[in-house]
Amino acid sequence: MAEFMTHFDTKNQEQENHPQSSQGRRATISREDLITAALKLVGPHRSISTLSLREVAREAGIAPNSFYRHFKDMDELAIALIDQAGRSLRLIIGAARQRASIERSVIRTSVESFMEQLNTNEALLHILLREGTVGSLAFKRAVERELSFFEEELCADLIRLGQIKNAPLYEPALVAKGMTRLVFAMGATALDLPHERHAEIIEPTVIMLRMILTGAEKMAVDPSLQ
């Protein structure tokens, strides 16, 4: 995930942060370096909200007070982390969905992509899967926002798929919500398992998602079930 964050050079980043200023000393570390440092520290047993400013500064190799040159406080860094985590997750899953857009296999492919990313992007996904439940209000809203993006994209996919199959869904928005929450809940469970056991989660998750989809198809056809 490091390359994801460091493909801006320092100069560009500075201009992005302070577009009006063209003078002054160049930064030797950037906001991205601090985000990277924070990501190194979070994990299965550390949530962002338990990180201290001094810890992050230490990891990044700067004095504690230098932190303030880049972020107002730890909350601001946390929000930046959530944004980045959400952005990268949507990229990943978006790619997976495009790869396999023929009916049912889209579920399996997406779930597999998701679980695969748990291995390689563990810290980044932790943030979305778990950190939304604790922390400040602004923090929670940021996570909720990423979840909504995810749901909306899925909902659009489901409607499109229903038209192709000529099998519309009952309440597609709720189908999307249920599927999203379920995948995230199962992903959170997986994060407590060793990497080699992540695969065990895929099959049950796929089956549960199919139950929702099958149920919504049936309910669209048979209104007495609603």
Next chain:
Amino acid sequence: MAEFMTHFDTKNQEQENHPQSSQGRRATISREDLITAALKLVGPHRSISTLSLREVAREAGIAPNSFYRHFKDMDELAIALIDQAGRSLRLIIGAARQRASIERSVIRTSVESFMEQLNTNEALLHILLREGTVGSLAFKRAVERELSFFEEELCADLIRLGQIKNAPLYEPALVAKGMTRLVFAMGATALDLPHERHAEIIEPTVIMLRMILTGAEKMAVDPSLQ
């Protein structure tokens, strides 16, 4: 919830904790008093893992070091809280299930009971809904254990229901797991809303649960969907 915790008198509690000793000074505060104090402090924006020993002692009206007379450390208190939360939740939902055990309405009744408890037992439910995602390993295991109890009871209910209706379910254990995770996820969302808006969560949750149930019935009948 206070009455739930204080129906043991101090004497009994002491004997329960130290059954071998029949001598010594009587405690003026009990483990339960500390648990009550901790419950007063947790809420939508405070997780147990962020409580300090000194805060709990202050709330309970004892000196910080007196805490050690009752618990080894804060982790031990946290585990006790989880046990209690799980026990009370299972009681509540168990009662709801017995009240309405005729087919579909069981879903609505259970969800309504669950959401209703969010109002009255907010702090207690917070623990199960949200605290399992952060904190120590022992902490997470305790939450996972309560979730499993919940799932197993639901699974037994679903199998029994399938026999009565003569409509068996595909993978009832996964149906139970999916329903449990979904209700908990929706409950966690509800906890961030003001009380008067909790009702809004009920309808979508009921629909999503019906999708799972309907899907599992259909998949049992039509194996090509599996």
Next chain:
DNA sequence: TGTACATCAGTGAACGCGCGTTCACTGATGTAC
């Protein structure tokens, strides 16, 4: 090109704070006789 100057990222020292934990203690409660 060279020089004087402005900018500002990063620093070292210091602050007051709440924390978990320890220690030796106190004194009310209950027991033994």
Next chain:
DNA sequence: TGTACATCAGTGAACGCGCGTTCACTGATGTAC
């Protein structure tokens, strides 16, 4: 019943620690002329 004693829940003081935040500073970088 009365007395001497044991128990142990609760205490006050103290400790060292890591924390967030502040301050005046330094000195490399870039600009103006």
